[in-house]
Amino acid sequence: MLIGVYYPESPLGRLPGKRLEALAAEAVRQHVQLVFFDEKGVDLKRNLVKGQTFERGRWTERELPLPSVVIDEQPRPPADRSPIEQSLSRRVTFASHAIQGKLRTMELLQRSDSLRGLLIPTxxxxxxxxxxxxxxxxxxxxxxxxxxxxxxxxxxxxxxxxxxxxxxxxxxxxxxxxxxxxxxxxxxxxxxxxxxxYINCVTEKGEPFDFRIRAQRNGEGGWTVTRIYPRLGQPGAVASNSRGRNGRTIELEPFLKERFPQQHPFIERHLRHLALEIAACADGGSDFPLDELEIDLTIDEGLRTWFYEADTSPQAADHEPERAVHTIAYAKRIAARAAAASNLR
Incomplete structure (x- = not known):
């Protein structure tokens, strides 16, 4: 089974090295072949892609048939895709799709009796x-x-x-x-x-914080939580994020014990449950099936949980191997279902 990993330009030059390594290693474990390619490598006249495969410990450029399924590492709404991407998506099943924006996601969560209480007035x-x-x-x-x-x-x-x-x-x-x-x-x-x-969720040092939760589709097609980690911004910063000097990430359990000493045994389970419910809700209202989400939640001093946002652009610097397990398994599932549907025609 050939699975494509698509990035608009130069995936080996633009994607993080840890991601490339994790996806390539996991593909070997799950007995599939990966080809990393960009827009320039798509040849729809000959139904081929030219890209890079990892074989015998090194990267090799190869020309291969169109993949069974494509993992899009920078998913965008269909209207924002280039003409080549749009044509490719009509020939090959894409496993990755973009979420429809913060406001649309909040509108979907507003319909849920159990989730609307998480929403910040917007x-x-x-x-x-x-x-x-x-x-x-x-x-x-x-x-x-x-x-x-x-x-x-x-x-x-x-x-x-x-x-x-x-x-x-x-x-x-x-x-x-x-x-x-x-x-x-x-x-x-x-x-x-x-x-x-403004939701005032800060540590005793004045650092704004939230919880980043990665939810992914697994090989059975269900949603699972891959990782939960706190993100802390510098004191006085507007947002908690991990870009450059603006913030850092830390491990979940020690943070919960320090910030919520009485409630910490229950908070991880609470966050995990909410993330799965949010993912299912967002996926159910999407025009295309979603494969993974980054969900940001926070908890204020009154122990009220708030939903900040959900996004489909993956940042997984410290858990690429864990992410790759579900990314490859779900792509295999999509490819198998597409092949079965094709055989029925």
Missing amino acids: APARDASDVLRALEAYGRVVLKPDNGRQGEGIVAVEADGLYYRWLEGFRLQKLDFAMLDRAVRALGRNGLYLVQP
């Missing part, structure tokens, strides 16, 4: 008047891109007399109303922005 932020309404209701708010990821583009805003404090990353500005309006409109030029109340 509204579009198109200009300063949208932000002012939220400030009057909540005091301090956060602006975030609907299709953002890894804490990028998040801004905290709060009133300061006749002015407004605008905190983006670690850069603090003081804006009047006209400047605020221009700043909000500028954010929206690259896509929809959302406004939410």
Whole structure:
């Protein structure tokens, strides 16, 4: 069985080395062949792909038939795919698909009696008047891109007399109303922005934190939790994320024991249960079946759990082997089902 791993350009140069190694090793264990290829390697006239395979301890360029299934390492909505990607997806089954944005995900969770209580009140932020309404209701708010990821583009805003404090990353500005309006409109030029109340979840050191949970489809097609880990931002940061100087990740159990000494035995099970329920809900409302999600939850001082967001762009620096197990197994399942459906035609 040949499985393709697709990245828009130069997968061996752009994908993390640990991911390449983990996927290649797991493919050997599960008795499948992988070919890593990009858009330039697709030849639909001859039904071939040119890409890299890992054989006998080294990478080799080969020309092979179209794979049975494709793992897309940068899934995008169909409308955002290149013409070649769109044509390829009509010939070959893709195992990976993109989630439909933060607002759409929240709309899906809102329909669930058991999940809607996790949601932070959210509204579009198109200009300063949208932000002012939220400030009057909540005091301090956060602006975030609907299709953002890894804490990028998040801004905290709060009133300061006749002015407004605008905190983006670690850069603090003081804006009047006209400047605020221009700043909000500028954010929206690259896509929809959302406004939410700021949720104060910080450690005793003032570090904002949340829990990143990776949920994946396994070889049986069901959802499973691969890993849960806390992410901590630097004191004073707007968001907790692990990019550059803005944050770090730590192990779950010691963090729970320190932050929630009385409740820690139950919190991991609670987070795991919620992640599986969220994944099933998001998948059920998606136009295409999802294969994995990064789900961000947090817990405030009153022990209330909040849903921040879910994303389909995988970041798995410290658990690539665990991720690869389910990634390959699910792709095998999809390939087998596609082959069985083809035989029935």
